[in-house]
Amino acid sequence: MGVVEFATSPWGQTVPIHIQFALIWVFAIAGLLFLIGHAIWLRFFAGRDEYESSGASDRASSTAGIPAKVPRHSLAARLFHWVMAASMLTLLFTAFAPKLGYQFPWVTYHWIAGLVLTASILFHIVHASFWMDFWSIWPDSIDIEDAQRRWRRATGGVAPPPRKFAKYPLENKMYHLAIVAAGLSVSLTGLFMMKRVRTPFFTRNPYLFGDLTWGLMYVLHGLAGVGLIALIMMHIYFAVRPEKLVITKSMITGSLDRDHYLEHHDPERWTLETNVRQAGGSL
Numbered sequence: 252m253g254v255v256e257f258a259t260s261p262w263g264q265t266v267p268i269h270i271q272f273a274l275i276w277v278f279a280i281a282g283l284l285f286l287i288g289h290a291i292w293l294r295f296f297a298g299r300d301e302y303e304s305s306g307a308s309d310r311a312s313s314t315a316g317i318p319a320k321v322p323r324h325s326l327a328a329r330l331f332h333w334v335m336a337a338s339m340l341t342l343l344f345t346a347f348a349p350k351l352g353y354q355f356p357w358v359t360y361h362w363i364a365g366l367v368l369t370a371s372i373l374f375h376i377v378h379a380s381f382w383m384d385f386w387s388i389w390p391d392s393i394d395i396e397d398a399q400r401r402w403r404r405a406t407g408g409v410a411p412p413p414r415k416f417a418k419y420p421l422e423n424k425m426y427h428l429a430i431v432a433a434g435l436s437v438s439l440t441g442l443f444m445m446k447r448v449r450t451p452f453f454t455r456n457p458y459l460f461g462d463l464t465w466g467l468m469y470v471l472h473g474l475a476g477v478g479l480i481a482l483i484m485m486h487i488y489f490a491v492r493p494e495k496l497v498i499t500k501s502m503i504t505g506s507l508d509r510d511h512y513l514e515h516h517d518p519e520r521w522t523l524e525t526n527v528r529q530a531g532g533s534l
């Protein structure tokens with residue numbers, strides 16, 4: 252089985268037309284294997300989280316001044332998250348249910364949800380650039396060094412314990428990178444693909460690009476789409492894991508319990524001043 256399905260154009264050229272839809276199963280099974288592997292590793296092999304004790308964070312933990320509920324996500328950030336989640340699930344359902352045999356007129360629902368996702372991504376880019384702590388979600392040198400320490404300790408080597416996290420652990424930052432790549436790929440290609448279908452916005456024009464360009468666009472759209480099946484499965488799995496429920500709750504209430512904050516986060520790397528600016532402010 253190949254990754255791409257080809258067809259012969261009216262001019263006799265062999266051109267890609269879209270992904271092989273059996274990839275839906277490949278990515279769903281890959282996602283499932285990841286969940287099972289992770290759950291086994293956590294249950295039987297992973298040790299307790301240990302962090303390097305930093306004078307600063309210990310001092311901070313003993314000082315008052317950290318509120319019982321530490322602000323984590325502003326109302327705008329939470330609304331973005333849930334609008335994006337609803338549109339993403341709608342897109343996955345409308346795209347793949349018909350391919351798996353459940354037939355309905357999916358295209359209109361699909362591009363409407365696509366526009367909602369694209370608008371929410373644009374909002375998020377502006378919001379994150381001007382109101383949020385933009386760099387908090389990108390990996391930094393401390394994350395890389397701590398990942399190396401964690402790896403050495405997990406494989407029997409000698410290394411000091413990693414430091415406590417800033418706002419986001421490295422895994423969340425890497426996940427965000429993958430979602431950025433897949434989300435931007437489906438949105439940009441999807442916007443062009445709207446020219447191929449009937450919408451109230453403009454006249455349909457399937458000749459905007461040649462067969463090869465359209466084919467590659469459909470392939471990229473489909474590959475990012477099936478990638479999102481595995482990514483969303485992982486995201487939901489982590490959201491419902493018992494030890495992560497406190498984080499999931501913060502995406503509803505906007506705040507984290509002080510104990511959790513002090514146990515896992517370094518107040519010097521994720522300062523309360525940043526918290527208040529991001530979550531306590533109007534945006």
Ligand code: HEM
Pocket residue numbers: 268269270339342343346347358361362364365366368369437438440441442444445446447448469470472473475476477479
């Ligand atoms: C989770 C995100 C998305 C997934 C999983 C997804 C998946 C898919 C799939 C599998 C197809 C069928 C492609 C084919 O037949 O080769 C498709 C078509 C399409 N998608 Fe998406 N898509 C997503 C996001 C978007 C977005 C954001 C937009 C618009 C901004 C969009 C607009 C379209 C359009 C217009 C079509 C073409 C329908 C046609 O030519 O019949 N999609 N999508």
